[in-house]
Amino acid sequence: MDFGTSDFKFGPITCGENPRIVNNRGYFPDKKSLVYRAFESAADVIVGDEVPLYLQSNEDLTSRLIHPMKNGMIEKADDNAWKVVGALCQYGLNSFPITANNGFQGYNVVASLSAVSPRYMYERLLDMFKEASSSGKVRAVTIITQPFAVAIGHGVTTCVVIESGHGNSQVCPISKYPIHSAQVALNRGGGDANAITSEILKDTGYGDLAREESLVRRVKESIGLVPDELDVAIAEAKHNPRKFRAKHKVPGTRVEIDLDQDSWCRFLIGEYVFNPNHEVFESYFKRGMPRPRDVRVGDTTFRGMLDFGEAIIASVEKCPVELQPMLYREILLSGGNFNWQVPQAFQGVAVDAPTKIKSLLRNRGIRNVSVKMTTSPQFSVWHGCIIYGFAIPEDYEWDWQRLEGWMKFGA
Amino acid sequence: MDGLSIEQSSNPGSLCFVSSSERTYVSILTPSDIIQRNRVIDALLRLSSLRFEGTQPYIAAPRILSAALDSQTLRSSGIGLLVYDERRIEEVIKPGPIQASNIQQKPTPVNTDNQPLLTELAELKSRYFELEQNMTRMMVEFKSIQLHALNSTQPSHTSLSEHFDTLQPSPMTCDQRKLQEGGPLPSFFVNNPWLDVLSKRGKTEDHLIAG
Numbered sequence: 197m198d199f200g201t202s203d204f205k206f207g208p209i210t211c212g213e214n215p216r217i218v219n220n221r222g223y224f225p226d227k228k229s230l231v232y233r234a235f236e237s238a239a240d241v242i243v244g245d246e247v248p249l250y251l252q253s254n255e256d257l258t259s260r261l262i263h264p265m266k267n268g269m270i271e272k273a274d275d276n277a278w279k280v281v282g283a284l285c286q287y288g289l290n291s292f293p294i295t296a297n298n299g300f301q302g303y304n305v306v307a308s309l310s311a312v313s314p315r316y317m318y319e320r321l322l323d324m325f326k327e328a329s330s331s332g333k334v335r336a337v338t339i340i341t342q343p344f345a346v347a348i349g350h351g352v353t354t355c356v357v358i359e360s361g362h363g364n365s366q367v368c369p370i371s372k373y374p375i376h377s378a379q380v381a382l383n384r385g386g387g388d389a390n391a392i393t394s395e396i397l398k399d400t401g402y403g404d405l406a407r408e409e410s411l412v413r414r415v416k417e418s419i420g421l422v423p424d425e426l427d428v429a430i431a432e433a434k435h436n437p438r439k440f441r442a443k444h445k446v447p448g449t450r451v452e453i454d455l456d457q458d459s460w461c462r463f464l465i466g467e468y469v470f471n472p473n474h475e476v477f478e479s480y481f482k483r484g485m486p487r488p489r490d491v492r493v494g495d496t497t498f499r500g501m502l503d504f505g506e507a508i509i510a511s512v513e514k515c516p517v518e519l520q521p522m523l524y525r526e527i528l529l530s531g532g533n534f535n536w537q538v539p540q541a542f543q544g545v546a547v548d549a550p551t552k553i554k555s556l557l558r559n560r561g562i563r564n565v566s567v568k569m570t571t572s573p574q575f576s577v578w579h580g581c582i583i584y585g586f587a588i589p590e591d592y593e594w595d596w597q598r599l600e601g602w603m604k605f606g607a
Numbered sequence: 608m609d610g611l612s613i614e615q616s617s618n619p620g621s622l623c624f625v626s627s628s629e630r631t632y633v634s635i636l637t638p639s640d641i642i643q644r645n646r647v648i649d650a651l652l653r654l655s656s657l658r659f660e661g662t663q664p665y666i667a668a669p670r671i672l673s674a675a676l677d678s679q680t681l682r683s684s685g686i687g688l689l690v691y692d693e694r695r696i697e698e699v700i701k702p703g704p705i706q707a708s709n710i711q712q713k714p715t716p717v718n719t720d721n722q723p724l725l726t727e728l729a730e731l732k733s734r735y736f737e738l739e740q741n742m743t744r745m746m747v748e749f750k751s752i753q754l755h756a757l758n759s760t761q762p763s764h765t766s767l768s769e770h771f772d773t774l775q776p777s778p779m780t781c782d783q784r785k786l787q788e789g790g791p792l793p794s795f796f797v798n799n800p801w802l803d804v805l806s807k808r809g810k811t812e813d814h815l816i817a818g
Contacts, residue, residue, distance in 0.1 A: 213793050351799040353740070372804050518732055572795075579795040586796075587805035600808070 197288055197307045198342070198577040199281070201265045201361055205578045206288035208303065209586065215578040216291060218244045222280030224260045225250050241276075243283045244291075267363030267385070268310030268342075269493065270317060282324050289333045302335030304602065306581040311341040311359065311366040311374075312381050314494030315596075322594075322603055329605035336602040338584070338594065343368035345580030346530045350570050354519070355526035356508060358553075360469075360533035362386045364498055367511040369523050373598070378514035380507045383498035384469065384488050386533040389416050392468045392477075395485050396461045402453055411446065415453060418444040421546040422466030422536045424555055426474055429545050433460035439541065463546070466536055470552050471503035505556025527553065527567040530576065534569060620646075632657050633665040633689065638672070647749045651742065654686050663702045665689050673699065677748045677798065684741050743800045751792075 198205040200220060207215040223242040242250050247261070264270050264277035271277065294300045305325060309317055318339055325337040340348075343357035347370045354371045365382040369375045390409070393416040397406040405411055419442040423429030433440040442455040442462045455461060467474060472488060481487045488500030499507065512523045527550075534549035547555070550567040557565050570576045594603035614623040614630075620640070624631040634650040654664035667689040668676065678700055681688050685703025689696055796802065 209793070213795075348799075348801045348805075349795055351795070351801065353743075353800050353804055354736070518729060521729065521733060522736060579793075582793070583796065583799060583801055584805060587802045588808055589806065589810070592809040 197285065197305065198345070198581060199265060199268075199284075199307065199309060200342075200577070201263075201268055201363075204284050204288070205575065206284075206291070207578070208292060209582050210292075214575055216288075218284070218287070219247070220265055220280075220284065221247065221261060221263045222276075222283055223247045223250050224262065224276065224279075226260070239283065241279050241283045243280060244287045268361065269313065270320075272316050278320060278324075281321070285321075285324055285328060289328060289331075300332075302329065302332055302605075304585050305334055305337040306585040307337065307339045308342050308345045308577050308581050309339055311343050311368050311379055312364070312493065312496045312498070313341075314496075316494075318599065325603075326605055334605060336590075336604040338588070338600065338602050340581065340584055340600070341368065341374055342577050343530070344370060344374045345577040345584065346528060346570055347580065348583050349572065349576035349579030350528055352526050352528065354522045355528055356512060356523050357528045357530060358504070358508070358534075360385055360529070360531040362533070365504075365507075365531070365533065367504075367507050369511055369515050369519075371515070371519055371523075373600075375515055376599070378511050379496075380502070380511040381496050381498045382502060382504075382507055383491050383500045384472065385531075386413075386469070388472070388488060389420060389465050389469045389533070391485060392480065393420065393465050395480050395483075396455070396458075396464065397453070400455050400458050400461070405451070405453065414446075415444050416465055419453075419455070419462045420465035420536070421462050421538075421542065422470065422549065422552050423463040424545065424547045424551065426463060426467045426471075426476070429463040430460045430476075432545050433463065466546075466552075469533060470549075470556060471505070472501055473503060503556060504553055505560050505562075508553070508557060509560060509562060521564070524557070524562060524565045527565060528570055529553070529567065530570045530573060532573070535573070620650075629663060631663045631665065633667050635667045636669070638669055648746055651686070651745055651749075655684060655738070655742065663687065665698075665702060667691055667696070670697075672752055676752070677745070680741065680745050680748060680798075684738075684745065740800060743803050744798055747798060747800060747802050 198215070202220060203217050204220040205215040205217050221243070224240065225242060241262075262276050262280050264274070264280040270281065289303065289305075307321060307325075309321070321339060322337060325334050328334045343359050343366060346357050346359065347353070347355050355369075357368045357370060359366045359368065360382075363383075363385045365385055367380040367382075369378045390412050394406040394412045397403065397412065397415065405415075421429075437457050437459055440459045440462070442453075442459040444453045446452070464476065468477060490500050491498045502510070508527065512520050515523060529549055536549050536552075538546050538548050548569075550569060553567045554565055557563075572579065588602065590602065592601045594601040612625050614625045620635050620637075622633045622635065624633070632654065634654055636647065636650065640646045640650075650666060654666060657664045664685070665687040666681070668691075670690045670692040673688075673690040676688065678688065681700050682703065686700075687698065687702035688700040690699055691697070
């Protein structure tokens with residue numbers, strides 16, 4: 197089971213190449229409503245494909261529709277969020293009917309959480325499966341981190357996995373085991389690219405559109421570019437604004453965003469994700485855009501202003517010296533925040549995420565690196581969970597130090 | 608063969624041919640050997656080490672199992688492949704260049720400064736790890752051959768299809784039907800070195816590599 201921030205992916209090995217997917221959300225119906233009383237068998241929380249059937253009004257979207265994971269984390273005291281996660285676990289276990297009297301003794305469940313999940317999330321999730329074991333559906337459970345699962349799914353035993361999502365990013369070295377002590381977390385993700393896009397829209401006269409989050413995200417994906425060298429890219433774009441002109445038409449409307457002479461700003465969107473330290477961003481901070489700051493959550497400090505190159509170096513240099521060259525030779529990028537396109541006309545000025553990471557490392561004297569995107573970004577975590585569950589010996593027991601092994605229930 | 612003599616080999620199931628200029632070592636696997644994992648691993652390890660002694664290594668396997676062998680893995684390890692049946696023996700892959708002469712042609716100059724030695728040591732260790740990874744991939748490949756042999760020769764063992772008969776996913780996808788019919792594992796299993804690494808969890812102390 198892969199508990200992503202947006203989607204819950206699940207299924208046994210019989211699913212083949214791809215898991216089943218539902219939104220990682222739950223709906224708490226109004227028990228006083230006529231609709232709820234008419235369907236008396238409705239559960240306390242609805243998950244999966246049935247959620248849209250229960251949505252009644254826009255008010256429901258804010259008060260009753262719960263997305264439990266915020267940047268891969270669940271607050272310890274957020275009982276509703278934990279109820280949604282519990283319901284999703286049951287939904288996953290019940291989605292594959294079992295033939296009666298065929299010797300089925302329960303699933304060995306492999307769940308996957310963010311690399312920065314604090315210990316209480318492990319404890320809570322394991323307790324949920326312990327309760328589920330009473331139904332006979334669960335024989336044993338284990339939890340692995342999402343970067344570890346990515347490395348397993350990708351088939352590389354020594355590597356650095358960089359997972360970057362909406363709210364944060366994690367740099368995780370792996371050498372047959374995750375090297376937990378060398379993990380580096382960044383308080384920066386796709387949401388920060390949305391923030392700078394919003395500021396750019398305000399500066400260029402589209403302040404009313406800048407308030408709509410989903411529109412801002414679509415504009416980011418449409419016009420945002422990652423520069424190889426920001427100063428060079430800005431100079432090129434200012435010198436040739438027609439070539440680099442950034443336009444976005446909102447489908448189904450007459451609204452069209454055109455940055456015109458300010459189209460050079462499109463390079464700020466990508467640069468900000470990878471390196472927010474350029475002086476050009478200071479003017480945005482002075483005008484009120486929040487500067488990414490260091491935040492401590494549980495045992496993990498999320499660094500705000502560390503660029504990706506420095507973050508990778510800081511992480512790798514916490515590992516044994518003999519291992520470091522091998523780690524630099526296998527850097528895997530995972531997560532939607534690394535999905536940057538490079539239009540053919542801009543090649544050489546705009547780059548993709550692997551090229552940008554290599555450039556950041558090269559500027560710091562690290563050469564002989566190999567950086568790749570994961571081959572199956574949407575499913576690599578689930579692939580890794582399936583392989584892990586298939587290969588781990590039955591007698592390898594759960595260990596709280598190593599955070600690996602089977603926690604078994606019952607006989 | 609002209610100019611070739613057979614040298615006594617201390618290992619059963621192997622042949623050693625010697626000529627004036629080279630030595631050829633053939634490790635022969637029978638269908639029953641394929642089922643014994645240690646026999647396969649033992650043969651591969653011996654053949655790998657022989658490359659560095661100036662010997663041309665071959666592994667000989669029954670033709671019926673040749674389709675399951677990954678020729679790229681054997682080529683990258685410099686091990687040749689012979690396949691045989693009741694009628695003939697065929698050389699499918701030639702062994703790679705002999706390693707011993709390459710090492711002899713590049714003597715390392717004596718240098719009192721420690722740094723070049725440390726750098727070279729790190730490089731050698733890196734090559735060793737790469738060789739170990741190649742070995743792991745080959746072991747995974749032969750493990751899949753073992754599973755295949757078990758399913759075809761010992762019907763009393765639980766095959767993958769029998770195991771998944773206990774589940775009845777509905778509706779069934781094409782992939783699910785393939786698995787139920789004892790078909791191949793999903794593509795992300797193929798040549799995945801983690802299968803071997805994870806199967807040893809709790810049995811080796813290789814966790815010292817990690818922090």
